[in-house]
Amino acid sequence: MKQRFRSLTWAVVVAILVAVTLLSMATGGQESGVRSPVSGPNLDSRLPTSDSRSPISGQQLVAESARCVASEPAISAELRYKIDAFGHALVGTGSYLQFGSGAEKLLRLELRMQVGERPAVVQEIRGAESYWVRRDVPPAPPSLGVVDLRKLRKALTQSGESAASDVLPQGQWIMLGGLARLISSLEQNFAFAAPRAEELRFNSADGKSMVRLPIWIVGGQWKPEKLAALVGREPGKSGALPEQLPDRVELVLGRTDDVLRLFPYRITYWHTPAAKAEDKERAGEPRELLSLELFNVSRKPIDLREFDYQPGDQEVQNLTQFYVQRYAAESKLR
Numbered sequence: 420m421k422q423r424f425r426s427l428t429w430a431v432v433v434a435i436l437v438a439v440t441l442l443s444m445a446t447g448g449q450e451s452g453v454r455s456p457v458s459g460p461n462l463d464s465r466l467p468t469s470d471s472r473s474p475i476s477g478q479q480l481v482a483e484s485a486r487c488v489a490s491e492p493a494i495s496a497e498l499r500y501k502i503d504a505f506g507h508a509l510v511g512t513g514s515y516l517q518f519g520s521g522a523e524k525l526l527r528l529e530l531r532m533q534v535g536e537r538p539a540v541v542q543e544i545r546g547a548e549s550y551w552v553r554r555d556v557p558p559a560p561p562s563l564g565v566v567d568l569r570k571l572r573k574a575l576t577q578s579g580e581s582a583a584s585d586v587l588p589q590g591q592w593i594m595l596g597g598l599a600r601l602i603s604s605l606e607q608n609f610a611f612a613a614p615r616a617e618e619l620r621f622n623s624a625d626g627k628s629m630v631r632l633p634i635w636i637v638g639g640q641w642k643p644e645k646l647a648a649l650v651g652r653e654p655g656k657s658g659a660l661p662e663q664l665p666d667r668v669e670l671v672l673g674r675t676d677d678v679l680r681l682f683p684y685r686i687t688y689w690h691t692p693a694a695k696a697e698d699k700e701r702a703g704e705p706r707e708l709l710s711l712e713l714f715n716v717s718r719k720p721i722d723l724r725e726f727d728y729q730p731g732d733q734e735v736q737n738l739t740q741f742y743v744q745r746y747a748a749e750s751k752l753r
Contacts, residue, residue: 477611477637484672484681485606489599491679492520493721496713500530503708505662515713517597518721523547525726526597543593544728550594551728552738563730564738566594574743591742602670602683609639609668616674633674634684640667659693665708666691678716685712 488494494517502509511532518525526545531538537557544551550566571594592601614637623630647654650664660666665688673682687710692703 475614477614477639478606480614480635480637480672480681481602481606481611481639481670484670484683485599485602487679487681488517488602488683489522489596490520491517491718493518493718494598494679494716495719495721496716498711498713500709500711501707503706515598516721516725518723518726522596524597524599525723526593527725528593544726545593545597546726546728549728551730553728561733562736563733564736565730566742567737567739570739571742571746574746594742598683601686605639605668605670605686608642608645610642611637611639613637614672635672635674635681636669637672638667638669660690662690662692663708665689667705679718682713682716684714684716685710 494515496515498513498515500511500513509532511530513528513530516525516527524545525547526543528541528543530541533539534557539556540553541556542551542553545568548568550568550571551563552565553561553563555561575595592598592604596603614635617634617636619630619632619634621630621632622628641649643654647656650658650660652658667689669687669689670683671685673679673684688708689705690708691705
């Protein structure tokens with residue numbers, strides 16, 4: 420039973436993280452090569468102030484955040500994440516690299532966590548022509564798969580972009596465009612309320628000073644038609660959502676032009692349980708399904724060899740046809 424639980428929980432971690440996400444409370448360097456002066460506060464160390472409302476549209480703010488991230492020629496960041504997988508808390512760390520000013524960016528995501536007594540690692544690397552995904556998750560043997568991006572681009576052109584699935588466990592946000600793609604998918608699928616202008620205060624890395632980070636906090640709920648398409652029910656009809664499906668999302672965006680403009684330092688996905696039979700008017704306490712934070716964000720130069728994966732003598736599974744068929748099938752359903 421313990422081994423089955425390990426496999427289940429890591430499957431949930433991989434499924435959510437390779438599809439969802441993100442980010443935190445540290446600031447990035449304004450100039451190339453300048454790292455954030457802080458390591459980023461822990462999830463429970465935040466002290467928000469200035470709960471003022473902004474006339475800015477939350478929808479426009481999230482859309483602009485996606486455009487800003489997409490326009491950055493290089494982003495390097497560390498990350499940490501926390502997941503509630505069926506009531507079990509899972510935590511891990513990792514890194515994110517993004518290079519290129521055009522639509523076809525080079526991307527690298529690495530996730531690490533402890534599975535039982537052994538470390539587990541998932542790597543996703545989007546190079547110029549190939550997307551690699553390597554999983555070393557005990558007790559299963561390591562696996563390596565590759566997707567031919569030229570064939571995938573052709574399939575996407577013919578079938579169109581996928582919608583709600585891009586922000587859920589079956590999505591592939593690294594393969595399809597990275598962080599900018601993820602934020603854009605959130606804007607397309609969630610209706611965001613007006614943002615709140617707040618400020619985070621936390622100690623610097625050396626503990627000698629107080630760091631202030633102006634932020635926007637903006638929350639959104641599913642657009643009815645997107646949720647209906649996802650769960651297979653008619654728009655406007657309500658019903659309990661599956662336990663691991665979020666019903667709302669919250670983004671923490673930078674609120675200053677001194678660093679990376681509108682950078683999404685944190686994304687948190689929430690699930691609100693349905694009301695119990697004995698108390699139908701009161702929903703359960705909202706549960707934080709996933710929070711992923713990026714910190715030590717910078718524009719420093721990135722060694723392009725980070726995106727040139729060499730499999731060596733490893734056995735490689737070609738996943739191209741699987742994804743081509745998947746997008747073709749999704750096209751027929753729309």
